[in-house]
Amino acid sequence: MSSIKQVQDLEKQMERVKRENSGLRRMLQDREGPMDLDAEGGDENSFSLPAIGSEPKRRKRPAPVPELARARANVRDFSRGIWKLPAQYRERALIFFDPPRPELPARHVVDQLLHAYCNSSHSMFPIIHMPSFRSTINDLYNSNASNRMSPAWLSMFFAVLATGSLFSPPSGSQPNSFYEPAEFLEMANKMIDPWSNDFTLEHARALTLVTLCLNEMNLKSAAWGWLGRAVRVSQDIGMHVESGPWPVIEGEMRRRTWWMIYILDRTLATELSRPVLIDDDDCDVSLPAGVDDQFIHEGGMLVPTGAEPLTHSLLAVIHVVRSYSSLLTALTTQSMSSVHLSTLDTHLKKCLNTFPPACDPSSNVPLAPGFLAPLAYLFHARLLLHRHHLDPVYPLEARMASLESCTHIALETVSLLHRLNGSLLADSATTLLTTHIFRCALFLLLTGYIDPAVTAVRALASIDRQRDITIACGRYLSFFVSALAAKRVECSNYLARSAPPHFGSSRPSIDQAALLQMLSRDEDLIVYVSADLQASNDASWLWAGLEREVHLHQSPSPFQHPPSATRNELFSPEARTGLDEVDSKDWGGWARLETAIRGLDGVPATTPTPSSATWTLPPPIKSETPGPAVELPRLGDVSRFGSEIPKLGEGSTAVSPVAGGSRTPSGSATAPTTSKERLSIANII
Structure with a gap:
């Protein structure tokens, strides 16, 4: 009897081990899908990224049950009108719709x-x-x-x-x-x-x-x-x-x-x-x-020997886009740790390896224009990731690091534009690519990269009306250059009064680094450079607090009953561009915009307004015989905005909103820091 009992005990132990093994296998299978990259382990900040090239996690399928042919035939017949069979087992439905x-x-x-x-x-x-x-x-x-x-x-x-x-x-x-x-x-x-x-x-x-x-x-x-x-x-x-x-x-x-x-x-x-x-x-x-x-082919997939598959x-x-879920999760959080920020950015940079080597910004080989449209999904995601920290609720060092990272991405984009034939860009340019180049131009203008900004503007000029959004982008850039020029004059005058003149000179020299610091900390300019970030209900700070104020006057839309309305918005230039005929012309065009950008270099006392009759269209981007690769400044080593601003991630592990800071209707954040005091004094002056 004792031997029988021992056998029964062993069987129970084996059954228990089998159950434990099955549970462990299920746990391993669950972990084989998305790769958990949460280094800090916080639930509120955790997100997952799929491994590049990995297949999506597969669902478990029910095991096949034999000898159900009769049941399948009956269900196929008598389920009609009650429920639909799975798509692959449905009969082709009759077509009742027969339009001319x-x-x-x-x-x-x-x-x-x-x-x-x-x-x-x-x-x-x-x-x-x-x-x-x-x-x-x-x-x-x-x-x-x-x-x-x-x-x-x-x-x-x-x-x-x-x-x-x-x-x-x-x-x-x-x-x-x-x-x-x-x-x-x-x-x-x-x-x-x-x-x-x-x-x-x-x-x-x-x-x-x-x-x-x-x-x-x-x-x-x-x-x-x-x-x-x-x-x-x-x-x-x-x-x-x-x-x-x-x-x-x-x-x-x-x-x-x-x-x-x-x-x-x-x-x-x-x-x-x-x-x-x-x-x-x-x-x-x-x-x-x-x-x-x-x-x-119907018989399978066959690639001939030597052919490019x-x-x-x-x-x-x-x-690239499979990481957008984690990106969207990160952009909706109030606080994103530097580990999460760097993890997402590193993952997106690794996605660049799935593109041909010519798509690397550091390459110097000619680039076919058709590659820019798919690359836009990658650079668009990286720019949105870093732009998130322009919000005033974040500390100044995080906002400056955000501005610097966005500028570096813009410079990488311009390095790609330098290596392609600009005359062929319009035929393959998408709305996403056009919008990304527009955002890049804003950051390059604010941070003083005039020549790269001109390259971006010329790329937009070559696209022009091939994409309906381009003219509106040019109009916004024209406004931004005008606002930036006025701010440069104000800040230059302030710095000139503060700095003593050099020996033998009646005019004090302007410290360009100090000028860039003042411009990069101007809240109005930060709002303008953030652009469509202010369209988000969650991320916008421009409209914060207005819902508690008196009802704003809303002027009737000038496009409610346009005289040219004939059929629908598909045929309406006003609907597709967002601009009426006056707005689409009042900004002056691409040549005037480039002239205004060139004028930013000299910090003019007044905004240049030459006669429109003297303007000529800018030449296309010359890249038929590309020269050496554009050398990107290493913004991570030498700060564009001064050495006293630490890089993102140094000194703290989290990029969190300012402690005790609060948003005001004007979009500013209160924080008892010396830099903030300097910022407010500069704005007052």
């Missing part, structure tokens, strides 16, 4: 727009299998049977043409290039049934491309609304989970489309300061295959 088909554009126009689409959007987001798509277009034009194509496919077709028209160079053969994307988007919209209850991959791709177009047309709120439709449609057909079985081409296009929607969701959330629509825990989709679509940048952009 619009007239197809001329074939040579389609070929031109497809070429522009492939060189721009498709190089970043290859969500359409081009060989199959071109074959279908050939059949469509050869048989002239658009009625045989589904409305969803036609909607996707016109959305592709709209995207291509946005990235086509303007020419004399297309005098109405401003309205061409709007025309194609109207056609795409007419092919979408607003009351549809059954969706396909074509629906998701059409909605996604419309979202992309609206964002490029500077209609961001409209893009945000269409993005919501794209997310819900893609989730309805199960694109957010790795399911199957799907044909090889369709399965790969589903993955790529989902990741494009994910990128748009994260990017618009950072641009508009909105909550994301897609939770990372709900995203159970493998990364796209690292091959171009011409190597994807991958030329698109979708994977590199995905690796």
Whole structure:
């Protein structure tokens, strides 16, 4: 009996060990997904970053149960009208929506727009299998049977043409290039049934491309609304989970489309300061295959020997944007530790290794303009990360370190602009890239880097009206240069009165380092250089406290009933640029802006206002034969704003708001520090 009892005890011990092993395995599996990088272990400051190149954490699938063929057949039959089966097991739904088909554009126009689409959007987001798509277009034009194509496919077709028209160079053969994307988007919209209850991959791709177009047309709120439709449609057909079985081409296009929607969701959330629509825990989709679509066939993926398997940048952009969740979490916290700041910045810098070597700012080889658009996702994130600490609730040393880091990122961006052909920049420039160059120009102007700022402004001038947001950026820069020039005069006069003149000179010399320090601590200029940070409900300090004041007078919008209104905002220059005809011209143009920037070097007594008749357009960025790489100043070693300002992270482990500090309606923070007293005295003077 004793031996039997011993065997039973051993069996119980073995069962207990098995349970413990299973629990440990589950814990290890949970930890294999996102990599915890919280060095301090604080719950409120913890965040996770996915390892670069790692697959998203996979969900557990139920084990297959055999001998359920009869049950599957019954459920498939009798569930109709009650619930939908998983997307891969649904029968193709009947199409009740049959709108009149619009007239197809001329074939040579389609070929031109497809070429522009492939060189721009498709190089970043290859969500359409081009060989199959071109074959279908050939059949469509050869048989002239658009009625045989589904409305969803036609909607996707016109959305592709709209995207291509946005990235086509303007020419004399297309005098109405401003309205061409709007025309194609109207056609795409007419092919979408607003009351549809059954969706396909074509629906998701059409909605996604419309979202992309609206964002490029500077209609961001409209893009945000269409993005919501794209997310819900893609989730309805199960694109957010790795399911199957799907044909090889369709399965790969589903993955790529989902990741494009994910990128748009994260990017618009950072641009508009909105909550994301897609939770990372709900995203159970493998990364796209690292091959171009011409190597994807129904029989599998085959890359010929010696061929370049991958030329698109979708994977590199995905690796960057997957960190946006942690970035958004960090930007919404009231206090971010220096460990978290450096961890995020280090991770984003490592993402640069997923791009070709020519994309490194320290490289000196020529750079193709098409690389700047995907690189914008990386530099945009880094700039937003460091710009966060311009808030007055942070101590002065943290704000100065933030300004210095943003300036360094701007200099890296300019070093990339130096190595490309500026005349080709406009065709591949996106709204995100344009906005990033605009932000860089602001920081370069404030910190006194005149020549790099001129390079950034010339890049914007080469983009010009190719992106609808560019003119508004130029107008804001013109205002900022005017405000900066006035501040430079005030600060220079103050420093001149404070400093004794040199021997033999009647005029005292101006200490440029002291001048830059005063300018960088001016609260008005910091608000201006923070730009769209003041559009955030959470991060803006410009409007703090106004909700407790008397109701502000709101003048009626001048665009409520514009005389030129004909159809909708797609066709309205006022809606797409945010400016009426007077505002779009009153700032003087790019040549006048460059002249004003050049005038900042001499600290003029008055702002130069030469006659507009003498201005000429600035020459394009010359980079056909690039010279040596631009040497970036090591701002981390020698401070741009004086040696008494410590670097971020020195002397403290957390970059937290000033103790006891509080925001006031004017946006200032109260802190009993000597530097703050000097700042207030300078402002009073």
